[in-house]
Amino acid sequence: MRVRIVTSPSEPTGRAAVERLAGTTEGGLLMDGFTVDLDEADKACKPEVGSLPQAAAMLRQPLTTLFTFDDWAANRFLHQFDAADRMQSAYQGFCDALGERHSRGCDIIDDTAEALRDIVTLYRRVDGQV
């Protein structure tokens, strides 16, 4: 078994690629470098522990703050002021809009992770790893 270390100057990262050449068989494309690259991509998208799922989970934590609203009124039975009510209503509208936006952003991060997972799974099937 021959081990060849290839350094490609055209690679922006300049990283050394280790290529193990095995006898090729029908569908037998066992390439350690490919496995390494897939495993690296998997670190980005693996459920719960991947970098993207983790980021989405962390960013979801403050969502309840955005969707929860406590009335600023001192005592509505005693004192009312229309301008104060309008201001509060506008504030609540902003919080709702920002909460929706933030929730969707977190969902898109999860969706991106899922799209990457599909690619990793597909390539592992092609590579005979699954």
Place this chain on the structure above:
Amino acid sequence: MIAQIERIQDSPPSAAALGAAHSSELHLNCVLALDPEKIDTEYQRLYDAAVKIGDNDRAIGQIRLTSDHLDAWRGAAADQFRLQVTYMEMFCTAEKDLLNEALRSVAAAYAAAVAARRSLLSLLDATADAARNVFDDQKARETQAMVATVANVVKGILDWDPQKPVKSVADALIDLGKDLMPIFLDDSGADQLCDQYTREGERLCQNLGQGYDHIQQTFVNLRDKATQPPELFHPLPAYCDVASPDFSYDRFKDTIHDPGPIGPKVDVERQKYAEEKAKDSEIDKRLNRGDHGAV
């Protein structure tokens, strides 16, 4: 204060006195409508949310790490995923900016509520002292009230740099003194005093209303900004989705395999995988009465 006026007149209260009595209830309604402590609590909650979203080093770190994990991959789809990661970080920054601007407006609401309360208290105290002067027929007491121009207080805070939100709304009151105006109550007569109190109280409430309206508009503007979709919300191109026939190895490849030999194998497997996913999605839909998000 009204009792003082009645003592002075020694007769049923005049129209001016009744007007002042009625007005004072309206003034209290306006000024006491909001509880500054509740606004303070809200400010702290929003501040913590801003930190967790925008200054969340761990979340930003995970987002940046994603680019490193995709470093080996080349092609249009790989580039789109890396771009998406950039948009995620931009998204966090934009969320934080929106929250910081909102924090500024909440601080302004707090300052307006506090300034109005302090001003009305000062006005009532000064009017009471003036009333005693009228009753005693001597100018024994100071009759100066310090009343805030609330609209200016609000404007001053809305001019703060939103990138540097204060940790505590109490900071919103540090410069309050510069927006206080002295008002000297007229203690030459009861009716003159009542009329002046009524005018100054109404002016304070109008000013407070203008301040709240200004803050309301900032929240409306922020809501409009929040509804604008960021770059992150634009869907990834179809060639990033394995379910799409536009996906190919050439668009998401590494340096190990040349597209030539492996490309057709990927395409064959892709079709099988896409069909399985479609079946699973249909089954899941029927079981759960919902669907998964799609890129």
